[in-house]
Amino acid sequence: MGNRLTPPRWANALLTLFFNPREREEIEGDLLELFERRAEERNVTYARIRYARDVFSFLSPFRRKRTIGPLYEPEKKAKTSLLQAHYWHLAVRSLLRRKVTAFVQVSGLAVGLAAGLVLFLLVDYLFSFDRYHPNAARIAWVVTDVKRENTVETDATPRPLGEALRQDYSLVEDAVRLETLFGKVLSVGANRFEESRNICLTEPSYLRVFDVRWQAGDRMRALSRPAEVVLSERYAAKYFGKTNPLGKTIRLDGKTDLTVTGIIGNPPSNTQLRFDALISLATVPELSPDWSRLRSMCFVLLREGARIQDLQAAFPLLEKKYQAGDGTFRFRALPLSDLCHERSGPAPRPLLYAIMAMGVLLVVSACLNFVNIATAQSLRRGREIGIRKASGSSRRQLILQFMTETVLLTAIVAVLALFLAEAVLPFLNRALHMLGADLSVSHLLRARPFSWFILLLVGITLLAGGYPAWIQSGFNVSDSLKNRLTYRQAGRLSVRKALVVTQFFITLFFLIGILAVWRQLSFMQQSDLGFRTQSIALIPAPSRPETLQRELAGLPGVTGVSLCDQAPASFQLEQTPFTFGSRTSPEKAGTQLRVGDHNYLPVFGLRLRAGRNLTSGDSTEVLVNESFVRALGMTADGVLRQRMRVMGWEKRIVGVVADFRSAPFREPVRPLTILNDTRFAKQAAVASGRNSMPEIEAHWRHLYPEGIFRSTPVEDLIAGFYTTENVLFAITRILGLIALFTSCLGLYGLVRFVAEARKKEIGVRKILGASTGQVLWLFGKEFGRLTLIGFALAAPLAGWLMNKWLEGYAYRIPLQAGLFATALGIVCVLAFLTVGGVAWRTAKRNPAEALKTE
Incomplete structure (x- = not known):
């Protein structure tokens, strides 16, 4: 055939351009053999086309030609850099081959990182309060x-x-x-x-x-x-x-x-x-x-x-x-x-430190999940690693390759986490609307947040990629090529168990916290306040309060109107000194003050324990609560008709009311006095039907044409008592769900690893007569033990921390065993659902498939 069997010269020129002489000689020799065979079997044109296509398959746009010495000089080891192009090329190919696993790794790590970012931005914002002043x-x-x-x-x-x-x-x-x-x-x-x-x-x-x-x-x-x-x-x-x-x-x-x-x-x-x-x-x-x-x-x-x-x-x-x-x-x-963290701020320092700790735990949990899944995949990649080591790849090169894959995954994770965080932050800004919060991912562009974010990504890369890369690069060549790797060679199973135990610890820690916050919040919302809040609204009384009271009391649907300064419960905790009876020095315990007329008790449903109600128009009369009586060391009947001096005024005690909630649950019920003095009444408490407010507003505007009408339901005021707890519950609930998600992913990684590592053992057991249930029990007892270990570690710490948190409340729930059992039950159910699917497929697998290589 002469020259007709010559392959395309331009194709050989490409080989010369992209490959060193030794590589080109090997590739060209193989391609020439294929070229001659195809020319004989088909025709020369077909062989030329296939030759050109094969040449292109060897090329990479990222490839850089390496220079070497003489043709027969021993090849020196290449000094490989993490940024060398072929590592990125191989990393992309590896991720595309295992799309499902890569998706699980990326999603788990992205969700954990996004949660950590949101919490970091929140804490950074709260810590920045009033630090911008030059002095x-x-x-x-x-x-x-x-x-x-x-x-x-x-x-x-x-x-x-x-x-x-x-x-x-x-x-x-x-x-x-x-x-x-x-x-x-x-x-x-x-x-x-x-x-x-x-x-x-x-x-x-x-x-x-x-x-x-x-x-x-x-x-x-x-x-x-x-x-x-x-x-x-x-x-x-x-x-x-x-x-x-x-x-x-x-x-x-x-x-x-x-x-x-x-x-x-x-x-x-x-x-x-x-x-x-x-x-x-x-x-x-x-x-x-x-x-x-x-x-x-x-x-x-x-x-x-x-x-x-x-x-x-x-x-x-x-x-x-x-x-x-x-x-x-x-x-x-x-x-x-x-200023923002001690007295009047929305976030005391212990809470900020707790939020920081939660963010770190979530990121660590996501990294552990990444490690578990990466090492679970190591057995599947054993033959690939064996071939590469047999071809001359050093351990250092393999580590760099696996770290390159981790860097690529981390980059994808970072982008997804930024998008997820940006999507979540508007909801957080709305929750913090009272602060005027304007949190955004763009805040990471500032010097300190940006450096923190870069260090975090580097830390995640090293933590998530270092251990799997070290384990996989150490595989034995012979065992890898023969597909005889065991779980001991793929990294100690005890290490993976420790990682899963850590994830269970984090998850149970969050669950116990969620349940404790939720039960305390439910306890506060369902507790008897000692007064009525339904269908009562506070409206302003700028002037002539008695006229407003008379007009509103005559409206249909209005069942009562009381002139007062505030509702029975308030955030105002100031205690005013007073002198009781004939004593000359003030009492050790001051008294909280409320202003209310003779309708204050019936409108709010306060209960008298002794004496009588206030009389209309008599400003010398006051009512006191039971805590007032106890602070004096007297009985209810003993304080009746006694005089007290408060704010320079002589008053006479005519009745004792049952204790009611006068402050948030963090505060105990303190001595309280109700003054019958409408000169200080700035509001009117109106008890009315649901459809009466338009008519009430019309009469109010007629009396105060220059004013602005507002109606504040007492129920809304009381709801403000639980704002901190509601925000904390919302945050811990979201973080707990994220912890559950990442924990299930980590568990999924471990059970896949165990199933792959023990497939031959399970195959032998099935051949010897083991039932599906017995095989499932092998998985169940293993992961049940890990769950109990995680619970044993999490319960004492979470219980101690939640007890410290509950100590801030004068009225609180006890931490009972049922709360811990509920958290354990939730994790056990999720673990069963996660493990069950993989274990069932493994148990139903044909044992011949696992033993066919033996």
């Missing part, structure tokens, strides 16, 4: 502990404290007093806006101490005169649109005209000082300089070199000098960065 390290927040029979921690101080610190202490460079205003109406012309929490009374030093972005106006003179207000950009746009607001007037509660003297930037979401309207403190001249009442929040800017400990050491002399609160007040100085 944050020198700013102290002064709070007050009220020392009576029980210590009550507050976030307020007496009004004169800030000025006293500023004038009398050289270590104080400046001080700020502010008072948050609730339920105030700001009106501009005919437009009225009810604002709460976002406006405050403060003084010019606020603009000097805190990082406030000044936009317009005279910063040096702002807030120094009465009737001045500084607005944020969003409030300026809200009230005045595109008009320049400087010099314009805003009316406060229909009484006081405020002049806009400045515009500041919108406060960030990561601050507790989230005020959009700053009203000069001098606007309200009747503010009392009384040292016995806690009214203002106080912040202190220390001079350079001064320490918070120095300020704390100065407080005893100050307390003695001003006899603050008759010696019952103890001032404390806290760093500004603790």
Whole structure:
């Protein structure tokens, strides 16, 4: 045939271009033999086409030609780098061959990493509160502990404290007093806006101490005169649109005209000082300089070199000098960065640390699942590893190859985790709407989060890929080629068992926590509060409260109207000192105060234990609760008709009411007094039918045409008692489901490994007469033991931690054995479902398939 049998020259040129001489010689020799055979069997054209196609099959766009010495010089070992292209090429081919396993590995790790990312972003956001101020390290927040029979921690101080610190202490460079205003109406012309929490009374030093972005106006003179207000950009746009607001007037509660003297930037979401309207403190001249009442929040800017400990050491002399609160007040100085975590913040530090620990546990659990599945696959890849080792691959090269696969999987996992986290964060932002949270994956682009994320990915790669790579690269060549690998060669089974036990530990830990939080939350929601909440709403009574009461009481569907200051239960925990009977010194235990008229008891369903109800119009009468009586060491009948002095007024006790829930469940029921004085009644509690509110609103608007009507169901106020628990339950429930998911994946990886490693043993057992049930028992007892070990480790730790958490509640559930048994039962059921499928298929397999290589 002559030259007709010559293969395409351009194809040989490609071999020369992409391969070194030794490789090209081997490949070209094999291809020439195939070329000649095809030419004889078919024709030359067919042989040329197939030759070209075979050449292309050897090429890779990522391949780099390697240079070697003379043709017959012994080949040197290539210095392989993790980034060499052929490793990535082989990694992609390997993942495509085992799509299902790769999907299980990627999904488990992506879900765990996404959960860890969300928790990290949440904790990072909460820890960032008020740390952006330039002088944050020198700013102290002064709070007050009220020392009576029980210590009550507050976030307020007496009004004169800030000025006293500023004038009398050289270590104080400046001080700020502010008072948050609730339920105030700001009106501009005919437009009225009810604002709460976002406006405050403060003084010019606020603009000097805190990082406030000044936009317009005279910063040096702002807030120094009465009737001045500084607005944020969003409030300026809200009230005045595109008009320049400087010099314009805003009316406060229909009484006081405020002049806009400045515009500041919108406060960030990561601050507790989230005020959009700053009203000069001098606007309200009747503010009392009384040292016995806690009214203002106080912040202190220390001079350079001064320490918070120095300020704390100065407080005893100050307390003695001003006899603050008759010696019952103890001032404390806290760093500004603790504002969000100690007294008034939404997330105390122990909770933040617990969230961090949960995130770490989830990521670790996902990595363990990855390791289990990777090592379970090692037996299936034994022949591939044997061929590669027989072809000259070193252990180092194999480790690099397997680590390359892990890097590729981790990259895919990182992308999926970012998408999952971004999809979940809007729900978390809505749950934290009170904080104005704006969490986003884009926050990872900042220096500290980005470095943390990269380190996390590196750690995951090393943790998830290191152990499987080391085990698989150490396979014996002969056993690998003969497909005789055992589970001992594929990594110690005890290691894999330890990994699964760890996952069971994490899962049971979460489940016990979920069940404890859920039962405590259910206990609080179902407990008898001691008063009625259904079909009762609180509406404002700006003025003429008696007129409002008369008009609403005559409406159809309204069963009762009481003038009061608040519902029986409240977040206000302040205790007021009082003097009982003929005693001259205040009692050790103060009393909480409520204002209510003669309808307060029937509207809220409070029960009398002794005496009678209040009389309409008699402001000298008060009611006390049973805790008040016990604090005095007397009987209910013994306190009746006795006098008490509170807030400078002489009062007479006419009745004793049964204890009711006056504060959240973290607080015990304390002594409480109901004052019959409608001068301090700012609200009306209306008991009515479901369809009566429109008519109630119509009458209210007729009485107060300048006001803004709002109706707050008492049930909603009480629901606020459980906000923290609801958020915690939602977070732990989601994390628990993720832990269950990753645990089941890890268990699936181990049972597949065991089934593959023991298939010959199971085949022999079946040939010798073992039934399907006996084979299933082999799996069941093994994994049942692992479950019990995980439970034995998780139960004591979870029980101890949940007990510490429950100690924060004055009224709490006991941790009973049933709670732990429920958690164990859930895990056992899921383990049975996970193991059962693989075990059943293994037990039903034809034993000849497992033994055919013997």
